[in-house]
Amino acid sequence: xxxxxxxxxxxxxxxxxxxxxxxxxxxxxxxxxxxxxxxxxxxxxxxxxxxxxxxxxxxxxxxxxxxxxxxxxxxxxxxxxxxxxxxxxxxxxxxxxxxxxxxxxxxxxxxxxxxxxxxxxxxxxxxxxxxxxxxxxxxxxxxxxxxxxxxxxxxxxxxxxxxxxxxxxxxxxxxxxxxxxxxxxxxxxxxxxxxxxxxxxxxxxxxxxxxxxxxxxxxxxxxxxxxxxxxxxxxxxxxxxxxxxxxxxxxxxxxxxxx
Amino acid sequence: xxxxxxxxxxxxxxxxxxxxxxxxxxxxxxxxxxxxxxxxxxxxxxxxxxxxxxxxxxxxxxxxxxxxxxxxxxxxxxxxxxxxxxxxxxxxxxxxxxxxxxxxxxxxxxxxxxxxxxxxxxxxxxxxxxxxxxxxxxxxxxxxxxxxxxxxxxxxxxxxxxxxxxxxxxxxxxxxxxxxxxxxxxxxxxxxxxxxxxxxxxxxxxxxxxxxxxxxxxxxxxxxxxxxxxxxxxxxxxxxxxxxxxxxxxxxxxxxxxx
Numbered sequence: 001x002x003x004x005x006x007x008x009x010x011x012x013x014x015x016x017x018x019x020x021x022x023x024x025x026x027x028x029x030x031x032x033x034x035x036x037x038x039x040x041x042x043x044x045x046x047x048x049x050x051x052x053x054x055x056x057x058x059x060x061x062x063x064x065x066x067x068x069x070x071x072x073x074x075x076x077x078x079x080x081x082x083x084x085x086x087x088x089x090x091x092x093x094x095x096x097x098x099x100x101x102x103x104x105x106x107x108x109x110x111x112x113x114x115x116x117x118x119x120x121x122x123x124x125x126x127x128x129x130x131x132x133x134x135x136x137x138x139x140x141x142x143x144x145x146x147x148x149x150x151x152x153x154x155x156x157x158x159x160x161x162x163x164x165x166x167x168x169x170x171x172x173x174x175x176x177x178x179x180x181x182x183x184x185x186x187x188x189x190x191x192x193x194x195x196x197x198x199x200x201x202x203x204x205x206x207x208x209x210x211x212x213x214x215x216x217x218x219x220x221x222x223x224x225x226x227x228x229x230x231x232x233x234x235x236x237x238x239x240x241x242x243x244x245x246x247x248x249x250x251x252x253x254x255x256x257x258x259x
Numbered sequence: 260x261x262x263x264x265x266x267x268x269x270x271x272x273x274x275x276x277x278x279x280x281x282x283x284x285x286x287x288x289x290x291x292x293x294x295x296x297x298x299x300x301x302x303x304x305x306x307x308x309x310x311x312x313x314x315x316x317x318x319x320x321x322x323x324x325x326x327x328x329x330x331x332x333x334x335x336x337x338x339x340x341x342x343x344x345x346x347x348x349x350x351x352x353x354x355x356x357x358x359x360x361x362x363x364x365x366x367x368x369x370x371x372x373x374x375x376x377x378x379x380x381x382x383x384x385x386x387x388x389x390x391x392x393x394x395x396x397x398x399x400x401x402x403x404x405x406x407x408x409x410x411x412x413x414x415x416x417x418x419x420x421x422x423x424x425x426x427x428x429x430x431x432x433x434x435x436x437x438x439x440x441x442x443x444x445x446x447x448x449x450x451x452x453x454x455x456x457x458x459x460x461x462x463x464x465x466x467x468x469x470x471x472x473x474x475x476x477x478x479x480x481x482x483x484x485x486x487x488x489x490x491x492x493x494x495x496x497x498x499x500x501x502x503x504x505x506x507x508x509x510x511x512x513x514x515x516x517x518x
Contacts, residue, residue, distance in 0.1 A: 017463055019301045021291030022433070022480060022516060028306065032280030042278045044313065045306040047287065050463075054303065077444040078464040079451040109444070116447030135466075151466065174281070185336040185368070188375030192338040204276055204309075205337040207394075207410065221281060257281060 006169025006225075009035055010062040011045040012055075014073035014083055015150055019049050026152050027072040034159055039169030039225075040068065050074060055086035063090070063145050068166065073150030075139060077116040083147060084140070088124040091142055098123035101138055108136040131161040141165065170225040175234045179241060180217040180251040183207065187218055190240050198233045200224055221257070265428025265484075268294055269321035270304040271314075273332035273342055274409055278308050285411050286331040293418055298428030298484075299327065309339045311348070318349035322404050327425065332409030334398060336375040343399070346406055347383040357382035360397055367395040390420040400424065429484040434493045438500060439476040439510040442466065446477055449499050457492045459483055480516070 011031050017023040028045050035042045043066060048054040055074075063069040074083030088095040102121040109117055120137045123129065130139035130148060134157050139148040141162075148158045179187055184207045195203045201224035209216030220237065224230040234254070241252050270290050276282040287304050294301045302325060307313040314333075322328040333342030347354040361380040368376055379396045382388065389398035389407060393416050398407040400421075407417045438446055443466045454462045460483035468475030479496065483489040493513070500511050 016461060017465065017480070018287075019291055019304070020431070020433070020482065021288055021293075021295050021301075022463075023465070024285070024288040026283070028277075029280055029283040032278055034280075036280050042280075043308065045278070047304040049302065076464065076466065078447045079454055080461075080463055112442075112445070114444060114448070116451075117444035120444075172279075174279070183371075185373060185376035185379075186371070188337045189373070192375075195338050202275060202339075204281075204339055205335065206276065206282070207335065221276070223275075223279065 007040045007067040007167050008043045009040050009068040009070065010043060010066045012058050012062055012069060012071040013045065013047040013150075014050065014055060014071060015047075016049045016080070018047050018073075027150070027155050030152065030156055030159075031070055031072075034163075036172060038163065038166060039171045040166065041169070041172075050080045050082060052082060052086050052089075055083065056090045059087055059090035059145060063143065067144060069145045070162075071145065071147050072155050075120065075137070075147060075149055077120055077137075081119070084122055084124065087142065087145060087147055091124060091145070093125040093142070095122045095124055097121045098127070098129070100129055101140075104129075104136050104138060130158050133157050133160070172223050172225055173227055173230055174221055174223045174257050175230060176255050176257050177220040177222070177234065177238055177241075178217065178253055178255045179220060180215060182217060182245055182248050182250050184218045186245060186248065186250075187220065187241060190237065190244060191220065194222075194233060194237045194240070198224075198229065200226065200229060201233055217251075219255075266299045266326035266426050267302045268299050268327040268329065269302060269325045271317050271321055271328060271330040272304065272306040272409075273309065273314060273330060274306075275308045275339070277306050277332075286409070286414050289411065289415055289418075290329055290331075293422075295431060297422065297425060298430045299425065300428070300431075309333060309341060311341060311345050314342065314345035315349045318346055318404060322349070322402065326403060328404045329421075330404065330406050331414050334379065334396070334406060334408055336379055336396075340378070342406055343381055343383065346401065346404060350383060350401055350404070352384040352401070354381045354383055356380045357386070357388070359388055360399075363388075363395050363397060389417050392416050392419075431482050431484055432486050432489055433480055433482045433516050434489060435514050435516050436479040436481070436493065436497055436500075436511055437476065437514045438479060439474060441476060441504055441507050441509050443477045445504060445507065445509075446479065446500060449496065449503060450479065453481075453492060453496045453499070457483075457488065459485065459488060460492055478514075 074081045123140045124142045127140040127142035134154045148155045204221040206219045333340045382399045383401045386399040386401035393413045407414045463480040465478045
């Protein structure tokens with residue numbers, strides 16, 4: 001969409017508990033916002049179970065197709081924590097005990113560092129650790145793959161140690177117009193014209209209220225890397241809607257993106 | 260894991276707004292719970308943007324690899340709503356206007372049925388409609404692919420019309436033990452032994468509280484299709500933890516799965 005080449009990324013969510021519905025994933029949204037703020041394009045995400053073939057295949061495919069791959073889940077001490085094994089296999093390297101990781105675990109657990117916990121010191125050959133300020137047991141980076149915990153609080157904390165390692169891109173700015181009193185279908189034609197006239201921008205449309213009760217309408221989100229182009233397009237779209245749909249009592253105003 | 264063959268499923272979440280972080284997806288969890296309750300194994304999920312190649316490729320791969328594919332998003336009236344086009348392309352069929360869908364839209368919109376809204380009457384050849392009791396514009400089923408809205412309230416409502424079409428499997432039962440006072444690493448060995456002894460069951464381990472403040476410990480989730488086998492394994496695991504970790508002041512009790 002733009003002349004600026006931005007890095008691309010994929011996310012891999014690992015865990016039976018997500019696919020059974022027991023746990024509602026929140027890491028994808030955290031990562032999406034993190035990457036968007038850095039100007040990195042998140043292109044796709046996958047969720048797989050604690051199944052070696054699925055994990056290995058996804059790591060290979062996603063790390064080959066994108067500049068960065070971020071995984072969450074499966075790096076704890078129990079038998080179903082197989083992410084490190086699968087990433088090592090996918091990258092074709094060994095999984096030896098890492099001295100630095102072992103030292104961290106020894107400090108954390110002392111006498112309680114049993115065999116199960118010691119598994120968390122195994123890091124793929126050539127990998128570097130990702131600091132875990134919550135429970136110490138580290139994540140790791142190997143090549144363009146960043147392997148993080150599944151517990152949201154830990155995953156989020158690990159991003160502090162991940163961010164400085166990433167090549168950032170041009171930030172994508174987003175502007176949101178709230179269009180009240182008409183439905184998505186009423187603004188669709190104007191939106192198509194705006195999209196056709198502005199090929200470096202993306203235009204999204206998100207209905208709210210469903211037209212059934214009270215306030216209803218459509219939020220239009222326009223995104224692009226050039227702020228001036230974006231601003232001109234948003235103003236033009238706002239005016240076009242106001243003029244064209246004046247007889248429908250439409251109200252158009254800019255709002256801050258939803259938090 | 261079991262002698263009973265259960266249907267498998269995949270989910271495809273479609274929409275730039277999920278990958279930019281603007282919108283937090285909730286449909287995957289809704290679908291995961293829906294499928295689990297029907298005894299259908301959700302094996303994987305993917306999230307892609309409003310990008311034809313990505314959607315077509317994912318629909319082809321996931322519908323070929325699983326008994327069912329459920330998609331959400333991209334079936335509205337605007338230019339970025341391209342799911343029907345992509346599903347038709349993936350299935351190698353045309354995308355004509357469907358009389359039944361058109362009649363529904365005519366009833367809903369009357370004079371306001373413009374060209375943009377009329378796009379929603381295009382249904383892949385051979386497809387059948389999925390009723391939308393919220394805003395009327397239907398989803399559709401073609402082959403083993405179920406195409407639904409992205410708005411969570413609408414997606415959820417569409418499941419009422421989807422459920423009767425699915426072959427159900429043996430229900431997977433889940434039992435949860437809450438283990439207080441010790442960490443994941445303390446129960447890991449016992450959990451591995453239990454998993455080795457019960458190959459038809461799955462054992463998951465989910466830490467809580469991180470051992471930093473107040474209450475902490477691990478939730479153990481045991482899942483399986485045979486209730487008697489499951490029950491025996493849960494009781495045995497509970498006793499093994501109580502006996503082995505008695506000197507650590509461990510408390511083990513069964514809790515209801517988290518809602």
